[in-house]
Amino acid sequence: MILAKKLLVCLNVALSALLVTPALAAPATAPSVDDSIRQGQYVSQLGDCVACHTAPGGKPMAGGLELKTPFGIIHSTNITPDVQTGIGSYTFAQFDRAMRLGVAADGHNLYPAMPYPSFAKITEPDMRKLYAYMMHGVTPVRQPNKKNDMQWPFSMRIGLAGWNMAFLDGHPYQPNPAQSAQWNRGAYLIEGLGHCGSCHTPRGLAFEEKAMSEAGPGGKYFLAGSTVEAWRAVDLRNLWAAPEIAQFLKTGHNAHAAAYGSMTEVVHFSTQFFADSDIAAMAAYLKTLSPSDESIQMKQKPVVSAQATATDLYTTRGGLGYTQFCSTCHQIDGHGVKDIFPPLASNASVQSKDPTSVIHVVLSGWKTASTQPAPRSFGMPNYSSLSDQELAEIVSFVRTKWGNQGDPVTPDEVKKIRDEIKLAPAAPSRFAAPRFAAMLDNPHSQQLIYGMRLMTETKALLPGNVGNSLNCTSCHLDGGTVAKGSPFVGVAATFPIYASRAGHVIDYKDRINACFRRSMNGKPLAKDSSEMEAMVAYSAWMQSNVKPNEPIPGRGVGKISKTILPDATRGKQVYDNQCAVCHGTNGEGVKQANGTYVFPPLWGNESFNIGAGMARTYTAAAFAKNNMPMANTQNFPFGQGGLTDQEAVDVGEYFSHMQRPDYAEKANDWPKGGKPTDARY
Numbered sequence: 001m002i003l004a005k006k007l008l009v010c011l012n013v014a015l016s017a018l019l020v021t022p023a024l025a026a027p028a029t030a031p032s033v034d035d036s037i038r039q040g041q042y043v044s045q046l047g048d049c050v051a052c053h054t055a056p057g058g059k060p061m062a063g064g065l066e067l068k069t070p071f072g073i074i075h076s077t078n079i080t081p082d083v084q085t086g087i088g089s090y091t092f093a094q095f096d097r098a099m100r101l102g103v104a105a106d107g108h109n110l111y112p113a114m115p116y117p118s119f120a121k122i123t124e125p126d127m128r129k130l131y132a133y134m135m136h137g138v139t140p141v142r143q144p145n146k147k148n149d150m151q152w153p154f155s156m157r158i159g160l161a162g163w164n165m166a167f168l169d170g171h172p173y174q175p176n177p178a179q180s181a182q183w184n185r186g187a188y189l190i191e192g193l194g195h196c197g198s199c200h201t202p203r204g205l206a207f208e209e210k211a212m213s214e215a216g217p218g219g220k221y222f223l224a225g226s227t228v229e230a231w232r233a234v235d236l237r238n239l240w241a242a243p244e245i246a247q248f249l250k251t252g253h254n255a256h257a258a259a260y261g262s263m264t265e266v267v268h269f270s271t272q273f274f275a276d277s278d279i280a281a282m283a284a285y286l287k288t289l290s291p292s293d294e295s296i297q298m299k300q301k302p303v304v305s306a307q308a309t310a311t312d313l314y315t316t317r318g319g320l321g322y323t324q325f326c327s328t329c330h331q332i333d334g335h336g337v338k339d340i341f342p343p344l345a346s347n348a349s350v351q352s353k354d355p356t357s358v359i360h361v362v363l364s365g366w367k368t369a370s371t372q373p374a375p376r377s378f379g380m381p382n383y384s385s386l387s388d389q390e391l392a393e394i395v396s397f398v399r400t401k402w403g404n405q406g407d408p409v410t411p412d413e414v415k416k417i418r419d420e421i422k423l424a425p426a427a428p429s430r431f432a433a434p435r436f437a438a439m440l441d442n443p444h445s446q447q448l449i450y451g452m453r454l455m456t457e458t459k460a461l462l463p464g465n466v467g468n469s470l471n472c473t474s475c476h477l478d479g480g481t482v483a484k485g486s487p488f489v490g491v492a493a494t495f496p497i498y499a500s501r502a503g504h505v506i507d508y509k510d511r512i513n514a515c516f517r518r519s520m521n522g523k524p525l526a527k528d529s530s531e532m533e534a535m536v537a538y539s540a541w542m543q544s545n546v547k548p549n550e551p552i553p554g555r556g557v558g559k560i561s562k563t564i565l566p567d568a569t570r571g572k573q574v575y576d577n578q579c580a581v582c583h584g585t586n587g588e589g590v591k592q593a594n595g596t597y598v599f600p601p602l603w604g605n606e607s608f609n610i611g612a613g614m615a616r617t618y619t620a621a622a623f624a625k626n627n628m629p630m631a632n633t634q635n636f637p638f639g640q641g642g643l644t645d646q647e648a649v650d651v652g653e654y655f656s657h658m659q660r661p662d663y664a665e666k667a668n669d670w671p672k673g674g675k676p677t678d679a680r681y
Contacts, residue, residue: 040133043126046278047119047193048270051262052076061134062086062141068229069113070207072150082140095131096124100170102160109160111150112167112207121173121192167208186285187213189278190223199233202226214289224292225352230420231261232357234348238295242283249274251339252369257349258342260366260380261357267369294353308332308401314449318397320436321390323456324478325383325637326398329630334402337590337598340378340581341631344398351399351406358399359409359417362391365634376581378631379639385426388414393437426636431483431554433637434542444537451538454531455479458520460596462531467522468661469589469597469606475519475614477627480542482637483554484626488539490546490555500674508536518611521661557623562677564649566617571654574647578629579655587658603658610680611663614656617678621645621652656680 044050053076055064063078081088087095087105094105102116103109110116122130153159173192175184190196191213200223201209210221225235239245244254252259252267259267274282313319313332323332326344330336334345344350349357365382368374383391388411395414399406439448454461456479458471473479480488495508502510509532513524525532546552576585582599583589589601601607613619625648632642643651657680666681 036129036132037137038133040129040131041137042273043130043193044133045270045273046189047130047195048266049079050269051265053079059139059141059143061138062143064143064146067113069111069150070228071154072148074111074113074148074150075146077145078141078143079134080138080141080143081135082142085142085144086140087134088140090135092128092131095134096127099127099130101168102164109157109164111157111160112163115195115198117168117209117212118192118195118198120168120170121188123172123188126193163206163208167206169212180284182281182284183288185278185281186283189282190285194282196223196236199228200224200226200236203228220290220292223286223289225294225354227354227356230356230360230417232349232352232354234352234357235292235295236286237289238291239286239348242280242287245283245286246276246279249279251371251374253339253342253374255338256343257347258366259369260361264367264369264377267371272369272371272373308334308397312397312401314453315440316393316397317390317437317440318393320439320449321386321394322397324436324481325386325394328478328638329380331592331598334398334404335592339374345402345404347404351404353406355395355399355406355409355413356417358395359391359414360421362395363414363418364421364423365639367634379634380631381634381636381639382423383636384418384423385636388412388418390435390437429483429553431487431489433478433481433483434489436479436481439541442541447534447537448541451534451536451541452479454535455538462525465516465522465525466520468520468601468608470520470600470608472515472520474600475623478637480539482627484556484558484622486557486623487554488542490543490550490552492536492540492543493546493550494552500672501669503671508539512536517665518663519608519614521607521609557619558626560618560622560625560645560648562618564621564645566621566649566653568650568654568657570647571650571652574643574651575654578632578643578647579651582630587655602655603660605661607660609661609663611666611669615660615680616676617649617653617656618676619652619678620656621648624648624652 050060052065052067053061053063055062055066055076058064059080061078061080063076065076067074067076078086080086083089090098090105097103098105098110099116099122100120102112102114148155173188176187179187197209197212201211202221202224203226204210211218212222213219214222216222223236226233240248240254240256244256247254248257248259249267249271251272252264308319308322313323329341330344331341334343336343352358361380362383364384366380368378370377386394391414392409392411396408398404400408436449436452439445439452442448455472455476458473459466459469475486476488477485480486480491492508495511496505498504499506499511502514506514509525509527512532512535513527516522516524525535579602583602587601587603587607589597589606590599591597608614614623625643625645627638627640629640629642631639633639635641663681669675669679669681
């Protein structure tokens with residue numbers, strides 16, 4: 001079944017120019033058998049057969065994938081050339097009939113979730129190449145098909161013959177002589193092998209696509225968007241410019257969006273292989289489709305591209321929730337990070353009239369496609385541990401800011417999607433991340449939020465005290481709310497405390513100023529300043545019920561064994577493979593177009609000095625082990641993790657010992673002993 005598996009196959013519609021019929025610029029001579037198999041493989045890739053006919057962890061094309069429909073569960077079938085359990089005994093005529101008419105070799109009707117109404121438009125030469133590949137290019141797998149679990153009366157296939165009579169046109173695509181060859185190419189690909197309408201065209205009561213092309217009955221519905229299985233396949237009738245379509249198909253992202261859900265697999269296995277000429281034809285065809293009713297309504301609304309104001313961000317629960325859980329990757333302005341994290345501003349899926357997909361993504365998480373042009377995949381964790389109310393607030397914020405024209409969503413809408421996708425419960429944790437939004441309930445909320453901002457926007461708000469380009473949150477992740485990310489939770493309760501580095505008892509303000517002098521290579525704050533008081537108040541707010549000397553779950557950055565010996569050469573390899581994409585090839589960090597840092601520099605004059613704790617091998621290693629690389633997994637809250645202990649120690653040694661500012665007062669450290677073995681001086 002193509003529909004359920006590929007609901008987000010946003011533009012899976014191209015076919016190589018080598019594979020078309022005479023009416024569509026076919027080769028002048030017949031291809032050899034080997035050429036037919038090779039070209040048939042390309043047809044199969046562009047039809048994305050593997051996506052629906054391969055179960056997770058299963059053999060390619062051997063079927064067994066569970067596919068949900070409104071009428072029950074279907075399991076995809078074995079389409080390898082195994083004679084007993086696959087299609088190895090099919091003649092070409094039987095194969096052609098199954099593809100065009102939805103009738104198997106033994107005469108039983110296939111369910112129309114298999115997009116044979118679209119495949120009917122494939123020309124005979126292309127069908128023969130596909131047949132050659134399926135019979136001679138696919139490895140046979142002996143695997144019996146699983147039984148379906150369809151509701152009565154849909155479990156009775158007798159009615160499918162009537163369905164075909166009502167909704168099936170079994171004729172191959174006929175070129176439109178009034179249009180260009182390129183347009184016809186695009187129409188052939190989109191309406192036929194690409195079967196875009198299977199996901200992007202709404203269905204009628206009998207599960208039929210309401211239109212198979214714009215020219216046919218109900219043409220205004222063709223590719224106008226559809227919602228099935230808790231995903232919204234977007235409206236393709238008024239989407240992007242041709243170069244943007246090409247980039248999306250080749251890499252899985254562009255300036256407007258990124259592939260998510262099943263679309264990541266589609267890009268990985270299928271669309272990245274599209275010929276440029278096919279993509280151009282597809283784009284040419286799509287751009288001639290008249291706008292849908294929804295896109296017309298969207299255009300009638302005033303479009304205002306704007307920053308989210310401080311009032312939006314810091315005085316609303318949705319704004320504070322976004323700041324805490326989303327802004328690190330998608331940025332305060334909602335513009336994301338080029339080629340890494342997609343924008344939320346002006347994103348069609350985010351502001352769609354139907355919010356299903358954006359709710360689904362925040363609940364279940366997401367991982368980008370891995371392609372030849374962009375092999376690194378980035379993950380978004382699932383936020384199912386947040387309540388329906390919290391997620392509704394955040395999603396509503398995202399859908400209504402930066403000029404987005406979506407409507408707010410309700411907790412009931414979130415719950416509906418949560419119930420439908422049936423996520424596994426989140427693993428229990430002793431560490432409960434404090435919620436920025438909860439500060440609004442405190443009588444001193446204004447001071448607390450100011451303290452939070454001083455922690456997260458330190459360079460911008462305290463330029464006279466920060467001597468590099470870091471913020472407190474560069475090390476104290478998410479404003480100190482992440483377990484083993486130097487959280488502030490309960491820390492205030494441990495002060496005053498004896499500090500061996502200082503050689504005497506220090507209070508919490510002393511500790512904050514030590515960070516200004518070392519990690520931020522700057523100047524201390526006046527201990528009686530309003531800024532210091534706000535930062536202390538913010539940290540104290542997160543003290544919760546922690547008592548002095550009481551163990552604090554998630555405290556610090558974790559531990560890593562000093563028996564693991566570092567190798568800086570291996571560390572450079574880890575850095576190049578895992579870290580450079582966010583922190584720069586030379587540790588210089590990554591900046592936005594306006595010059596502000598998205599991700600901080602790890603060495604050089606704009607990074608921490610040698611007196612900082614992060615300049616020590618095993619501290620850096622523990623931080624990297626527990627918090628980096630970001631977007632490498634789907635772990636809450638940053639998708640962090642994936643390094644082995646050895647890799648963490650190696651990369652910690654590498655970046656912590658790179659050139660960085662000196663610390664003028666280093667001679668005064670550890671006056672009574674206790675210096676760590678990995679200190680820089």
